[in-house]
Amino acid sequence: MIPHSLVLSSQTTDQLIHILNEIHFTYERFENLSDVMLQLKNQKFHFLILSIEDLNDLNSQEILENITKSFPNTLIILITNTNHWAQTASLLKRHSAYDYLQTPLEVEHVKFTLDRSFQYLNTKLKSQFIHEAENHLFKRVIEIFDWKKSLIHKENQNISADIIHQMNISLFQGSGIGTLMSVVSILISKSKLDTENNHYIVQKPILDLLSENYEAAKSMFDSMSISQSVIDDDLLVENTESPNQLVPIFETEIKYLEEALVIKSQKINISQIPNSVMNYKIRFNPEKITYIVREILLNAIKYSKEGDEIFIIYFHRENFLEIKVINPAYQNEDGTIGIPEKYESFIFEPFFRISSVVDDSYAKFEQFRFGLGLTLVKKIMDQHQANIQIYNIDDNLRNDNTKDVCLTMRFPLLQEEK
Incomplete structure (x- = not known):
């Protein structure tokens, strides 16, 4: 995944902007250092990049120290030169900045x-969340899910306990294989043999239940096949198309999920894609x-409540197309709301679930299972050399002073070849 930067505009950073465009890293600019706290509060950035020459008074250095305290997960990168090396070294030593560009x-x-x-x-970010007792297993999981290689039987054995736990949740809780086995047991015990005609008589409700759960189990096996194909594919996406090609995919997937939206009387509102991106x-x-769009929309549907509205909003910002999927945030089993900051990076790791509750209502729409949905979404975004984040934001759409969950995707915009 590519990083997302907040850059203080100045003559010194103009050259950096050209380089970020060249390497297709996403960024946003701001004009005044005094506005940076508000920028960081409203949006998530991996880096804050600014010139050492813009820190020529005590007030600006105090702002810098406040940023490191208030937003420790945004790294400050300084642009400096030999004339300002003493000041740069002092800021690095005090941990008011993480690194520098000369x-x-x-x-x-x-x-x-x-x-x-x-x-x-x-x-x-990962080390902040993982307890010491979990470090060994976590490192092993990350090593195994190195997407440059496929899972093999020997490696599976090392995390068998975790995989079995996830399979138990996905396969044997609710509809699917667990219920299918129960229905087969009922079928065997309740079927009546017609000895005269040499066949069994099965009640229609039992056969209907069998058929329903057969389809659910088949869907699970289909999802295994899709997941494995994504896991095994480590090629970067080279094909390019107009951003407008995203529109029919979103429209098709929203239509496909109409039945899922009806379950809780929900609605998806989608903005128009900006005309300004059409030349890129x-x-x-x-x-x-398509895999990405269905997964993120289905997640928003599942974790929203009765009558909620989900918003999909396109933005053209700097050198990238930004797509935000926004849905209301609610309290989790552990008392947290939506996506707590400590979960923001971990939520894309294999097997991670904020909630262990399985809702059968959406089983037939799912294409990824076993706690791998967002993990595979992130992998596909990486293959597109794009950026994805998920975090809480203040609710600016419904005006009721609550929180929303905001999933943000950023696709670098490439100049069309002439």
């Missing part, structure tokens, strides 16, 4: 520094994008 900026060095910082940030292209694999 002018004149070079493409490879910028990419290396941001990649290295991003790797550190991801490790830091994005990396685009229609089958994989």
